[in-house]
Amino acid sequence: MTKSFTIPRSVEWNENYISLLDQQKLPLETEYIELRTVQDVWESITSLKVRGAPAIGITAAFGLALAAQNYEVESIQAFKTQLQKDRDYLASSRPTAVNLFWALDRMVRSVENATSINEAKTKLTHEAIRIQIEDEAVCRQIGEYALSLFKSNDKVLTICNAGSIATARYGTALAPFHLAKEKGINLQVFASETRPVLQGSRLTAWELKQSGVDVTLITDNMAAHTIAAKGITAVIVGADRITANGDTANKIGTYGLAILAKAFNIPFYVAAPLSTFDISLQSGKEIPIEERNPEEVTHINGHRIAPEGINVFNPAFDVTPNDLITAIITEEGILYNGEYKDSIANLFQ
Incomplete structure (x- = not known):
C-alpha cells in the first residue's frame, strides 16, 4: 500500500480567531492554538x-484584521x-524579518x-x-525555479526551517524538496539542527518526514565533515531580509555554511520571495540583528x-x-552572483 504524505500548514483564518500551529x-x-486578540498574535x-519570515507576515496580517474587528x-x-497603533505594536514583535513590516504596511x-468602518x-x-x-x-514558483538547479540523487544541505510551516505552503528553501517528492525526483536532504532553538531538528526534520522526503539530521558542527563525507552537492537556505546588493540575513549559522560551500566549491543558494527584499538598505551592515x-x-x-552567571552572546x-551566494531564487526567476545590484533594482522598478 502506498503511504500518503501531507505538506503541513501553520496558519489558518477562522473569521473570529486565528488557528496557529x-x-x-x-x-x-x-x-493548534487559537489567537483571539492582537496581544495573542504579538x-x-x-x-x-510562529516563525519563518513569510508566516510571521501572514500571522501579523491576520492579527491586524482580527484586532480591527473589535474596534469600538x-x-x-x-x-x-x-489601526496604526496596532500596526506599530505588532511591528515591535521581531526586528529582523522584513516580511513582518511589509505585510503590516500593506x-x-x-x-x-x-470611507466607512465596515468597508x-x-x-x-x-x-x-x-x-x-x-x-x-x-512559494510554489520559487520551488519550481529551485528544482531546476538540482538533479536526481543530489544531496543538499540546509539550515533552520524555510519550509511550509514557515510560509503559507511549500516554503522557500524547502519548496524544491516538497515538489521533488510530488514529481518523483529523488533528493536527499541533510538538515542542520540549528542551535540554539533547534528549528532544524524540531521543525525541518519533522516537516520533511511528514512530506515523505529523504532527510538526515546532523548537528551544526558536523557540517564540514558531512559535506566531505556524504558528497553534499549544494546548500540552500531561506532568508529573513535581503538588501539592495544581495547581502542576506538568515538564521545564525548560515554565514558559516556559505563559507564552507565556497571552501568545498559547491553552490550556495538563497531562496526568498520579493517580500523579503529590503532595497531601502544598501548592504547587510545596515540590517538590525535581533539578540x-x-x-x-x-x-x-x-x-x-551552562554555569550560572556565564556571559552569553545570542544573536538570532x-x-x-x-x-558568497551563488544565486538568489525568487518567484520572478533566479538572480546570479555578480549581477545582484542591477537585477534586484530591476525587480523593483
Whole structure:
C-alpha cells in the first residue's frame, strides 16, 4: 500500500480567531492554538510559536484584521488611528524579518481609501487572505525555479526551517524538496539542527518526514565533515531580509555554511520571495540583528546546561555577504552572483 504524505500548514483564518500551529511544541506534539486578540498574535511571534519570515507576515496580517474587528470607534479616522497603533505594536514583535513590516504596511495601505468602518474591516480581512493565497503561489514558483538547479540523487544541505510551516505552503528553501517528492525526483536532504532553538531538528526534520522526503539530521558542527563525507552537492537556505546588493540575513549559522560551500566549491543558494527584499538598505551592515534571551543558550527544555552567571552572546541571525551566494531564487526567476545590484533594482522598478 502506498503511504500518503501531507505538506503541513501553520496558519489558518477562522473569521473570529486565528488557528496557529504551535511550533514550540513540535515535534513531540502537533497542537493548534487559537489567537483571539492582537496581544495573542504579538506573543505568538515573539515566543516563536510562529516563525519563518513569510508566516510571521501572514500571522501579523491576520492579527491586524482580527484586532480591527473589535474596534469600538465612531469614525473612520479614529479607526485608522487605532489601526496604526496596532500596526506599530505588532511591528515591535521581531526586528529582523522584513516580511513582518511589509505585510503590516500593506494592510494599512489597503484601507487608505475606505470611507466607512465596515468597508475598512472587510478590506482588511480580504487583504490578509490575499497575502496568504499569494504566498502559497509564490512559494510554489520559487520551488519550481529551485528544482531546476538540482538533479536526481543530489544531496543538499540546509539550515533552520524555510519550509511550509514557515510560509503559507511549500516554503522557500524547502519548496524544491516538497515538489521533488510530488514529481518523483529523488533528493536527499541533510538538515542542520540549528542551535540554539533547534528549528532544524524540531521543525525541518519533522516537516520533511511528514512530506515523505529523504532527510538526515546532523548537528551544526558536523557540517564540514558531512559535506566531505556524504558528497553534499549544494546548500540552500531561506532568508529573513535581503538588501539592495544581495547581502542576506538568515538564521545564525548560515554565514558559516556559505563559507564552507565556497571552501568545498559547491553552490550556495538563497531562496526568498520579493517580500523579503529590503532595497531601502544598501548592504547587510545596515540590517538590525535581533539578540534573544540568554536562556535559549544556557538551557535546553528548561534544564540548565551552562554555569550560572556565564556571559552569553545570542544573536538570532547573521548576514551572508553577496559574494558568497551563488544565486538568489525568487518567484520572478533566479538572480546570479555578480549581477545582484542591477537585477534586484530591476525587480523593483
